Amino acid sequence: MSLAASIRGDFVLAGGPGAADWASRLPGFECGSGADDAIVLATRGSVHLGGDATGKRWLALADLVESVPDDAAGDDPGAMRDWRGRFTHVAWHPAGGTVLATTDHFGSLPLYWYRRNENFAISTDLRLLLDAPAVRREVDLTAVYHYLNFAFIPAPSTICRDIHRIEPGTRLALDAATESTTRYYMPAYPADLEGSDDQLAGDLRERIIGTVRDFRPAADDGWGCFLSGGTDSSSIVTILARQPGAQVQTCSIGFHEAGYDELDFARKAGEACGAKPHLDHVDRTRALALLDAVIDAYDQPFGNTSAIPTLACAELGQSEGFSLMLGGDGGDEIFGGNQRYAKDKVLEAFYRLPAPLKAGARMAGKLVGKTNNHLLNRVGNFTQRGSQPNPDRFYTDDSFASDYYLRLLTPEFRSHVNRDASLEFMRSVYDAGDGGEPLHRIMRLDLMMAIAQNDLVKVHGACKHHGVSARFPYLDPDLVEYCGRLPARYKVRGLNKRYLFKKAMQGILPEEILRKRKQGFGLPTAIWLKNDRATQELMREILLDDRTRQRGWVEPTFVNKLVELHMAGAWDYSGAIWQLLVLELWMRKYMDGH
Template sequence: MTEICGWFGATGNRDESARRTWLGAPPGQSIPAQQAFGAGFGWQVSSGVGAHHAHVDSDGGLCIVGRAFWRGELLEAGSLPALRVALASDFRAVLGMLRGHFLLLAHEVRADRLLLATDRMGVYPLAFADRGGALVFASDARHVASNPLVSAGVSSQGIFNYLYAHMVPSPGTIFNGVDKLLPAQYLLREGGRTERDFYWRMPYEDGRDWALKPASDELKAVLAGAVRRAAGDAQPGCFLSGGTDSSTVSGVFSRQANAPVDTYSIGFDVEGFDEMEYARLAVRHFGCRPHEYYVTPADVVTAVPRVAAAYDEPFGNASAVPTLFCSQMAAADGKTVLLAGDGGDELFGGNARYAKQKVFEIYQRLPAGLRSGLLEPLVLGSGATSIGPLRKLRSYVEQARIPLPDRLESYNFLERGDLASMFEPDFLGRIEASEPAMIAREVYARAPQDQPVNCMMHLDLKQTLADNDLRKVTRMCALAGVEVRYPLLDDEVVEFSARVPIDWKVRGTQLRWFFKEALKDFLPHDIITKSKHGFGLPFGAWMRSDDKLKQLAYDSLITFRKRRVLQTAYVDALLESHRTDHANYYGVMIWVLMMLEQWLQVNEPGLN
């Protein structure tokens, strides 16, 4: 993995040797690539196994981590001087023209200015803190927190946000006073002042008068270019789950390659979780060379501590485990680059909630007076609606009356429960329970408000992708020693998706209508028509049947109870509920708590 870290600005009388020691020891890194020091600044880019590209100009004033494109060319060391001159002239315009997935640092000594920026999709994260007039930054939030100028502990608010979202949504982090850049944001530090803003915004349109055939041809051409750019000069393998996105990436690359493409697939010997048959269908259809592995409960027991420790913040997405084993399989096969299919659902309308929420939005379009003055008193105030078919009407109104995006969290564990009976009073008094919802509302509101489907996808681009899935895949690939690239998040694909008519994304209740219609002569029919299936882990079921996995979970939760975050009675009730017929449902929260405790054991013995 490649990490960039450093500080800029006044540092007071703090010991410079301590800062240099901090700079030279990023968590999990051992191979320093380049360093730069000066009056009031110091930074380093370091690389370990599975490193992404990093280019630094000759005097250390400009660094690009990742794969950035400028003026149609892949940025390399030789083109950095021209980019540096352009950034000094008009950095906002230049950032708007940069393509690809990258992290950028530009330092101008004469102007006493530092510019940091992450790519449009947030593939490359950056954490930072402002302390004592100095800006401290790093790819790894733990590294910022450990800086002698920062010395930040774990925050109660970060713990709550994690339990709510199963990851810590940006712009916050798990550490007090440490933040993250959002996708497509820059941070400018100049003259002791800090400016943070977006250099690009998703250009949503509600395209009209589109014709299916030319639009389909354009999509295929855009996908082909994206896969070609992602593959570059490498000979990558492909993640292949058997879903629409991974099958598309594998198929397009297969058509471009001169030899069978290596695909890597994970299975589970549990009914309802295994999609290997669809992966095999794609393999046969495109003539790929398949590599398969079936994850077992013993694998999970072994992987949990490694997975938890790999992340700079607690991370509760259980599919990180199969992602790790898939990546390890590719690494053992000699692959250094993998192509992943993440992003298609969030760009072209593939998540089930988009169709479901369209049904609820019908209610929101009724006159407010009719809703609050007649329907809600009639339906919600009558005991008759608690029996028979009227129960569904009551449930519909109860959900529909909640505006988006809050309605998306109707099934959230923390929304469905009573916080006062879940959390310890002292802990609850230290947090703002509405913060996760406020973060989501801000992102949702940045898309056109007359386009709820686009608003939901815009929210998912940030929370489901940048905060969750991209963190998951990138970190697990790095842990296995493999670089991952995301063709469906190529800028041309993203911009094309923004122009697709809304009713072509979700037509009625048909998800990804246009994407599937355009590729129906390319993808296998059964993959086009299959119901959506996640890359899930059958943890809840396995925890009931495997003693070692159950012991790991129980031991983690028993230890976590001592941290006085959740009330003991709630943790006990959660474990008891898991023994019922809803093992997979309650298993989700048990996994989230287990991974939190595993992370805390490595990173923070107590809470602030």
């Protein structure tokens, strides 16, 4: 049975005394029940339903690039290691009341669950469970703290204390009395491949081409590609465009602000392979208008500013008739393309210095770090960070609430959340996989957090909001496994990132694209907040009003100080201010007043 491009629906599977009555009142859902009403199923949109002779039933949202046998809903989660694509899968015996729920390798489609007072449920959208029987709308302040550090809430936590999210690559067994989880997938890095650079580059090239072609939708489907102008999206577009008879269409978003716009690179990548481009811009006015879409598109607070251009890009694809779009997400994390990988290599070398040398450098760093000189302050910051092991030093890129713990958070909030709560969470993820080379350990950390819980959340939320699906060829488990067998020197050679990938892509990508500096897909909020009075007024209107103050989480005087410091150019606090804004707006819409 093939499960393809059917990930735009929602479902709720529930059991317990109040399940049937509650599920029947979900707006827009079709509701049914099991043989003895032990399990109630409500669906909306396209959801696969199936069963077998033993009475087992299953449902799934899935976009798998290969067919799946009818008995794939078996009790062995390890069998799902070989599935390719995106999926959620839930199986149950109606009479027994036990549910097995499984997420794909990177949790790209979310599954939420709760169990309380003999009631339990699983759903594809957290908001659908907020009014479920016995669920209490109590905020998990540790989850809020994670959000203020990471800009997202990592699984298994959610904004609601009673509701949990199934982690990536995990199966949950759930009934009215018990629950347990089994992790069936974690990226591995044996780094056991040997060969010449040319041999391995050729092998990687063929594997990339084969994977991208496998993920190509059927010719008669309406589909296109995200194209930023970076190497990942550009390579996918080029490989697809080189297939006989192919006419690849692309969607790209630009900005008028210098330093943020990459449309020139997107044009060059598209022109080089004959792709048909669709281009659009996001300015300050449109970005603020899209704030409502950010709140609607994500079932938890999501503070990554690049959600705005991603929503605009998905909207552009939908307007061109696309039902599915391919993205390059994961390329940085499997090929070694993040700038901080090269930076961390330098920091790791400092960390491995003899203790007396590090102590002397730290002392010097503290002295020069007390000046007002930006360069000297960076020296002090380097010695401080380089003295920490990973993942602690990696965490310093995502530690805003930790850094300003005493000034940002109210005493009441701090009484519930330890300062190191988010760091401890990152340490647990870092330690979850096998050991390996230092670079590989942080690449796996990025796959499990930056990709699985940030980037994929961003793209899925934006696409689902506009009725579009997404595929991620570079997160194909087979390709990820192969890259894990390549030693770290093939990802970062010296300080050169993507060493083997760039060698593999010679002759496929234009040299200008291969040499371009990585830029990312950020929103120019830093410029708007510094220079635009309307943006400043919006931030203050929401973040400093009585309703926000009464929440009692953050100190309004410090928030006002952040805005003032940003406007003065002392530092870029726009990301933190944006996170606070999205958090407050999301809380007002979904958690307050019920």
